[in-house]
Amino acid sequence: MDISIQDGHMIDPANGINQVIDIHVSQNRIRAIGEPHQEFKPERVINAKGCYIFPGIVDLCARLREPGEEHKATILSETRAAASAGITSLVCPPDTLPIIETPGMVHMIQDRANAAGFCDIYPLGALTVGLEGEKLTDMATLLDAGCVGVSNALKPVENSLLMRRAMQYASTYDIPVFLASWDSWLQGNGVVHEGTISTQLGLPAIPEAAETVGIARDIALVETSGASAHINLLSCERSVFRLGEARQRQLPISASVAVHNLLCTESDIGEFNTLFKVIPPLRTKQDQQGLIEGTERGDISVICSDHQPHSLDSKLAPFSEAATGIAGLDTLLTLAWSLVNNRQLKAETVIAALTVNPARIVGLGSY
Amino acid sequence: MSKRTDFPVQFDQNGKLRHFLTIQGLSEEILTGILDIAHSFIDFGKREIKKIPLMRGKTMVNLFFEPSTRTRTTFEIAAKRLSADVVNMNATRMSTSKGESILDTVKTLEAMHTDMFVVRDRASGSAQLIASHLPGHVRVINAGDGRHEHPTQAMLDVFTIRQHKQDFSRLRIAIVGDILHSRVARSQIHALNILGAREIRVIGPRTLIPTDIEAMGVGYANNMKDGLEDVDVVIMLRIQRERMDGQLIPSEQEYFARYGLTEETLKFARPDAMVMHPGPINRGLEISSSVADGSRSVILDQITNGIAVRMSIMAHLMGGQEKSKWT
Numbered sequence: 001m002d003i004s005i006q007d008g009h010m011i012d013p014a015n016g017i018n019q020v021i022d023i024h025v026s027q028n029r030i031r032a033i034g035e036p037h038q039e040f041k042p043e044r045v046i047n048a049k050g051c052y053i054f055p056g057i058v059d060l061c062a063r064l065r066e067p068g069e070e071h072k073a074t075i076l077s078e079t080r081a082a083a084s085a086g087i088t089s090l091v092c093p094p095d096t097l098p099i100i101e102t103p104g105m106v107h108m109i110q111d112r113a114n115a116a117g118f119c120d121i122y123p124l125g126a127l128t129v130g131l132e133g134e135k136l137t138d139m140a141t142l143l144d145a146g147c148v149g150v151s152n153a154l155k156p157v158e159n160s161l162l163m164r165r166a167m168q169y170a171s172t173y174d175i176p177v178f179l180a181s182w183d184s185w186l187q188g189n190g191v192v193h194e195g196t197i198s199t200q201l202g203l204p205a206i207p208e209a210a211e212t213v214g215i216a217r218d219i220a221l222v223e224t225s226g227a228s229a230h231i232n233l234l235s236c237e238r239s240v241f242r243l244g245e246a247r248q249r250q251l252p253i254s255a256s257v258a259v260h261n262l263l264c265t266e267s268d269i270g271e272f273n274t275l276f277k278v279i280p281p282l283r284t285k286q287d288q289q290g291l292i293e294g295t296e297r298g299d300i301s302v303i304c305s306d307h308q309p310h311s312l313d314s315k316l317a318p319f320s321e322a323a324t325g326i327a328g329l330d331t332l333l334t335l336a337w338s339l340v341n342n343r344q345l346k347a348e349t350v351i352a353a354l355t356v357n358p359a360r361i362v363g364l365g366s367y
Numbered sequence: 368m369s370k371r372t373d374f375p376v377q378f379d380q381n382g383k384l385r386h387f388l389t390i391q392g393l394s395e396e397i398l399t400g401i402l403d404i405a406h407s408f409i410d411f412g413k414r415e416i417k418k419i420p421l422m423r424g425k426t427m428v429n430l431f432f433e434p435s436t437r438t439r440t441t442f443e444i445a446a447k448r449l450s451a452d453v454v455n456m457n458a459t460r461m462s463t464s465k466g467e468s469i470l471d472t473v474k475t476l477e478a479m480h481t482d483m484f485v486v487r488d489r490a491s492g493s494a495q496l497i498a499s500h501l502p503g504h505v506r507v508i509n510a511g512d513g514r515h516e517h518p519t520q521a522m523l524d525v526f527t528i529r530q531h532k533q534d535f536s537r538l539r540i541a542i543v544g545d546i547l548h549s550r551v552a553r554s555q556i557h558a559l560n561i562l563g564a565r566e567i568r569v570i571g572p573r574t575l576i577p578t579d580i581e582a583m584g585v586g587y588a589n590n591m592k593d594g595l596e597d598v599d600v601v602i603m604l605r606i607q608r609e610r611m612d613g614q615l616i617p618s619e620q621e622y623f624a625r626y627g628l629t630e631e632t633l634k635f636a637r638p639d640a641m642v643m644h645p646g647p648i649n650r651g652l653e654i655s656s657s658v659a660d661g662s663r664s665v666i667l668d669q670i671t672n673g674i675a676v677r678m679s680i681m682a683h684l685m686g687g688q689e690k691s692k693w694t
Contacts, residue, residue: 200582272496316496318513
């Protein structure tokens, strides 16, 4: 069907468009922006006055819980939620059960995504066997099977030599390495930011240094290994500074932030509200401001949901024992857009961080 | 009407105290009320008949997910003196979602028509979690949740201080030792600040002092000489032996030499300074025997007072704060 979408405000950072303009669609593809071909006769005209039009959102970090934890969510339920919230592509970390470390698992996930039909899924393959940080996986094979990168999910590789070799190996085949850059020892069994709230509530704390130390190491390894790396989920201002320096040196490194770290702080935990239990943790107001400014500067180029659906009862536990993570697909765009409404981020910045920037990191050609 | 800024789950919709979970968020009026009624209970233990019928027909469950003898016993005695039926549960629980959850256990006991739970658990926030998932008429007292708070201990401590020193606004208090892992210290700091103490200091090596402790309204000293100067009350905290593995403190010897309370170090404090300890004490590790058993020590008074203070807290929660009901 041929469709014209008229008078919508289109923001398309990849093509430098930010204006009210018509779009003409034929056979599910955009054929023209602005004036259509003379022979184009739309069968349907959509009046988009007062609406924004964006490219489909690419969420770089979303857990779908399938396979392994289907009582929490499924590929069908999560891709449907994603599509209804404007997300057309999901990148999912390898910490499913079983772990994504064989071509068979990659194919299975993609088959199920195709069967569901709501949006595309791009799996990340495991960086080390069993995510145990001891042996490299068959990364090149995983790439051939359809993985868009490799990652050790939430388990940083403690052994710096192995991490360096993993980066060197990945760089041989231009495989992007996704990093949870934090120091496991400093992270310890912490559940909240180390500061006023951890002190008052008596909760095991994660110092800022857990992240800054991890990032400093990983930047040094990227610099000497030639790998292109994406640091998943920054949480503190000083990490943003480290990343800014690395980018000034033209290192092939990018970073994302979870939308809740842009909107919330440690204070939101209030009286042990387990719904705000996330890793990396919510930090201070200054960190929040630093993350926002880093996003506007482009040091952080991606905003993602870090979607982690849970069953209700897994949050009904003492804070340190409750499940970690927030379900965020449904709210990713609206929460990110609230920063535009509050004049904290420019509209183009937010849309680029949700669409073209993540698309380029995982090599989606259509953006 | 009470101040209801923090931890509102403690209050009912009329602003009356319903649970006793944290000192944080309580008003001076509430604390003073509890102390005053505790005072009237003090002579109770000396009577021939040590019972009043305030909790007659009520069931109180001592639900301890962490082992304890002294605290559980004082709660048991306090409840029995108020004529409650007391059940002691030394429960174990899984830390993960496998097995029965802490809420499952509590709801099972609640289904047996328990009126009051006294809860101790290793996780910070457990008492709060339990209280917010029980029906409105069930009362919860926090007997220690992780590193968070141990509010009844703090109440008996300030009660003991008031017995000896009266006016809080003139008092300097030092808390010495493992503040990081101490729920007692956190509750004490809140209680002393609410009651208007002139100055609170914490003393210890930086590995045992939580970040931003100053935000709780205390000062910090890294040595006993500066920390105890002009101090009226010295509160020693228990050092767990497992902290002594070289990770937080190099050795018992080095710790005792710097932060142990001895006749010598006690001289840094005021001559009439009183010495407190929530117990159980490690003689020769944080406090010398001569100080623990000496004339300045009120450690045994603290234990005795614990019963009256816990009776008073239970009476408050059961709506018996009008003194006329039992005198």
